[in-house]
Amino acid sequence: MKRCGYVSIIGKTNVGKSTFLNSLSGKKVSITSKTSQTTRSNIYTIKNIKNTQAIFIDTPGIHSKTNKAMNKILRKKPREVVNDVDLILFMISGSKFDELDAETLNLIKKSNSKKILLINKIDLVKDKSELFEFVKNFEHKEIFDSIIPLSALKNDGIDIVEKEIESLLPKSDFFYDxxxxxxxxFSFEISEIIREKVIRYLGDELPYETAVQIESMNEKDDEIDINALILVSRQSQKKIVIGSKGEKIKQIGTSARKEIKEILKKKVRLELWCKVKKNWLNDPVTLESLGIKN
Ligand SMILES: Nc1nc2c(ncn2[C@@H]2O[C@H](COP(=O)(O)OP(=O)(O)OP(=O)(O)O)[C@@H](O)[C@H]2O)c(=O)[nH]1
Ligand SMILES: [Mg+2]
Known part of the structure; x- marks a missing residue:
């Protein structure tokens, strides 16, 4: 008997949704970072677990409201899929539940999908009896078909989630061969790898104001030639991205090139440029060209 269905991961920003998806897939599907608002579009991937095929959708995390066009689009992304999936994995971090988690829970509450509560980052919870108390006293237990504590980073508990997914998805043939x-x-994947390095090599505030745009990509037999732009909103940010004597942008380039080379098993030439584009976070045309679509 086969099972197949769509599974969406929804939760506040930074709780570890993308890290979880990567652990479960055994490959890097979605970029991750210690800063908020890393994921900027709904990311899809398939995982076959024995006789079950799950099509996963990673979503941008729910974050506090601002009026920037990008924020508005990002806030809509989980809402787009919440009613169309068979199963929602609602993720919170380490036995904490705050207002943003409550707002996210409100979003999924009305959906008819099955629901699992994932309590992530349990490696950070020193006293495990706290976790037990949290689950025992959790007010919204009845919403969920199952509650699973896990650590996406340490790969702890992922197998339990898989088993639960197998039992909750509907009986059906596989959708994908x-x-x-x-x-x-492909160009989106490349731009995401570069964006991850931008985020990781920069300080805490800048990442939100940066984006990566692929200008050109030429693939030959054993070589790929990529030109990419790092967009920022202000001149002062450009200085930070470039760094003293171009050191920063060089580090970003080296690290991105290494990862792209490992994936493609080809020689990679990567040229990175940094460009100021005022107010790009509020410009729907630029956002769309970056794959951040309404
Ligand atoms: N200690 C610990 N850290 C974790 C765990 N899972 C994820 N993290 C860290 O939490 C941070 C955020 O992880 P992401 O996977 O990018 O979070 P996200 O929920 O996808 O964030 P958005 O895309 O902004 O919504 C990263 O620094 C991860 O390494 C975990 O189980 N334990
Ligand atoms: Mg993410």
Whole structure:
């Protein structure tokens, strides 16, 4: 008997949704970072677990409201899928439940999908009896088909989530023949790898104001030539991205090139430029060209 269905991961920003998806997939599907608002679009991937095929959707985390166009679009992304999936994995971090978690819970409450509560980052909870108390006293237990504590980073508890997914998805033939189907375009994947390095090599505030745009990509037999732009909103930010004597942008480039080379098993030439584009976070055309679509 086969099972198949859509599974969406929804939760506040930074709780570890993308880290979880990568652990479960055994490959890097979605970029991660210690700063908020890392994921900027719904990211799809397939995982076959024995006789079950799950099509996962990672979503941008719910964050506090601002009026920037990008924020508005990001806030809509989980809402787009919440009613169309068979199963929602609602993730919170380490036995904490705050107002933003409550807002996210409100979003999924009305959906008819099955629901699992994932309590992530349990490696940070020193006293495990706290976790037990939290689950015992959790007010919204009845909403969930199951509650699973886990650590996405330490790969702890992922197998339990898999088993639960197997039992909750509907009986159906597989939708996809292969689990290697690429939902995201190749250039989007490359731009995300570069964006992850931008985030990781920069300080805490800048990442939100940066984006990566692929200018050109030429693939030959054993070599790929990529030109990419790092967009920032202000001149002062450009200085930070470039760094003293170009040191920063060089580090970003080296690290991105290494990762792209490992994936493609080809020689990679990567040229990175930093460009100031005022107010890009509020410009729907630029946002759309970056894959951040309404
Ligand atoms: N200690 C610990 N850290 C974790 C765990 N899972 C994720 N993290 C860290 O939490 C941070 C955020 O992880 P992400 O996976 O990018 O979080 P996200 O929920 O996808 O964030 P958005 O895309 O902004 O919504 C990263 O620094 C991860 O390494 C965990 O189980 N334990
Ligand atoms: Mg994410």
């Amino acid at each position: 292969s689990n290697n189907f690429n939902f995201q375009s």
